Amino acid sequence: MKTSRKRISWMICGVILIGLHSLVLAAVQPPNIIVFLTDDQGYNDVGCFGSPNIKTPNFDRMAAEGMLFTSAYVGSPVCGPSRSSLMTGSYPIRIAEPGNKKALHTIPHTKELMIPEVLKQAGYATAILGKWHAGDAKTKGHPLDQGFDYFFGTPKFNGVTKLIEESKVRAPLIRNREVVVKAIEQKEMDQLTTWYTEEAIQFITKNKEQPFFLYLAHNMPHVPLGVSDKFRGKSEGGFYGDVIEELDWSMGEILKTLKQLNLDGNTLIVFVSDNGPWIETGVIDDHAGHAEPLRGAKMKSWEGGPRVPCIMRWPGKIPAGKTSDAIVTTMDLLPTFAALAGEKLPADLIIDGKDILPLITGETDQSPHEYYYYYCYTDLQAVRDARWKLVLPRPAKPEWMNWWARMIDEVKTIELYDLESDVGETVNVAAQHPEIVERLKKQIESARIELGDAGTIGSGARFFDNGKKRPGIAKYKKWKAKQSAK
Template structure:
């Protein structure tokens, strides 16, 4: 993609995505949190737009890949033509950063990457000028000592330190915030895109000494309080540098809260939604999202339109004037009209994938969930959170976002209509046992590895 030669600052819009990890729908004050105080996020909602039907993917890696590429993860190409449970970006995939660089944007990824670990899959090879953060995560346990994983903090390609202790984990939010503020100040006379992806509140959680024991919500509340402080520091910097009116700031979580016995009280809440991270019930994929853009987004609005993280790429493209190749198929839709004119979403459907397994579809306010087995064999340990669905489920999310009332028997025509949408999704995007016609494969042995994986998985399925 060619890059603009004229770098004169023309008051182009800056973009900031402030992403948190495993923060639940109910883990923000303005979303109903009781013991967690988030004054900066609440003020951001008061000065901007708060979304109540905003969707991500149900897990960390897939969610990040969708956000960066504007596509369902199962569509996105991976090295070796795989379609992994936890996808890794192929170097030929086009990201938000690469699109914006064609318009002279300075780009930075600060925080958790988790979209590939080899050098060719890292941020500097995916359109980012600067990177500071951890390539992946620090395990799945409450205590860092219980995890075999260790995060390395990198600056660009250089390792600065290994995160070995809970105290060191507790410094990440402050480190990332400092880096983000410095990036904004360094690039205040250039258009910029800042992707600030915090590790918290993914376990093992920790807060800095300034915030430990300072909330009513235990350690988890302390962590959220510090994240709220981080957002406050970013907003304060924009105000001090005179950048509020030409910066679109987005707060969003990557998926629902991780609710599992071994996590205990180190997890958040998706109340009143059903389910959690790794599930396609609303609690796993419907996330808190707030946007502020002084003078462009009307203050104090609450929006129930269907919007997704896949929409960032086309929205930023429209606002910045950057072109997306017509040869590139994406699934996101621009929400520029939603935020600037309180218009309607351009989405006519949303597919619910758990890893590579298509489990449901939403059309307007109707959601269809198809039958599935508990803990499917082909998912191995990753499927431990997948619960059984014995019959087709149909929910009207406008009246029942808690997904408690199955209306399938009363609405056979709607079921038939949504089943046709499901089949269209299987054909175009794919499923755990189907190669999608629109799925991207960039390597020479096209689809070979994918087919081998399918055969392997089929042999492991336990009905």
């Protein structure tokens, strides 16, 4: 049967229209988003951040092709609260928890709005590969109940000891809701980075035709450490260096996949650690990372705890090779991603993160944050502005913090540090700048009213359940009364 010229014309027009429609969709399609999160990686554990003996060519390439942030912070200097903060855009003390509790190790209420829920509403495919630890993945708070389409990883950490055989804790490995490894042992630990990377490549490839959000939350380098044979014994930075260099390989595989699939120019990648390195003499030793030139480490409010390595890359959108010292936080990811996806957050939702798109695209070099607050669990210990950091007095190892008190050191008097000239917090200049001390003390009080503190319920803290707010606060008040009586 012959086809009429008119029909052929319509067919040609149809093909042209379909092509134009595809071009329009490509032009308006929001970017793919990848958050590459490492666990307990120190500020100094990346080549471009100064590591002398750990080679990270792929992280370094990200910095050369994107923006490196030297004042990037997490919401808390410890794993679970930090991850909960990232997901919700809020300081952990603001986040609602089941039963109106405020645990030292935050467990978000299932009604908390999280990044994948926002992006899923915008049409994104969503996946988490790696460690969750922002809810109870075995019961309520499973990633699949918080907006993720796919989950392959562990619900939380796999122990707190240097060697896995010393640990009483064994995390399961879960695919969606099915337990595939009941208790991870060393042989599985050694393969986690490889497995997550392979899964990431599969997810990216499967979803190359639609916007996707990949939360690649590696278990490494949280102890107990694991590394595959292809990297074991290869780094000048020892076993810990082997682990970091395998993570760098993982980033390289992601970058290679994006290039091969022609997704590179429409993908924002954020590389960041969840907190500083776990440095505890006699416990972790040579299996820990490095925070130099920063003071302190994980579980501390000195800079080495919440200040982390961070690089963002988005070819053609983020200026290449630029370094920013503006304050940014992982809490900023939620509002920034929502803006990129064209989604408005609920008008009544108060969060602490800011949309930093103007900063990362080079429209401004100014941070939207006037202040950053250093919470150690629920304890408000310090505040900083663009230049100055005020540290409040505190006792060492306070009993009310239970196991987590082990890393808290004493501060006898108010301390002030000029972070522009003394990022290592070595010289207390409080006596020379009383007016700055008073200004920052007032800001501490403002945060205490809004967010709360160990003994204070903040007016802006969220509570979704009926009943008493923060019932456990009585323990702190009892301890505080005992201290005052001494």
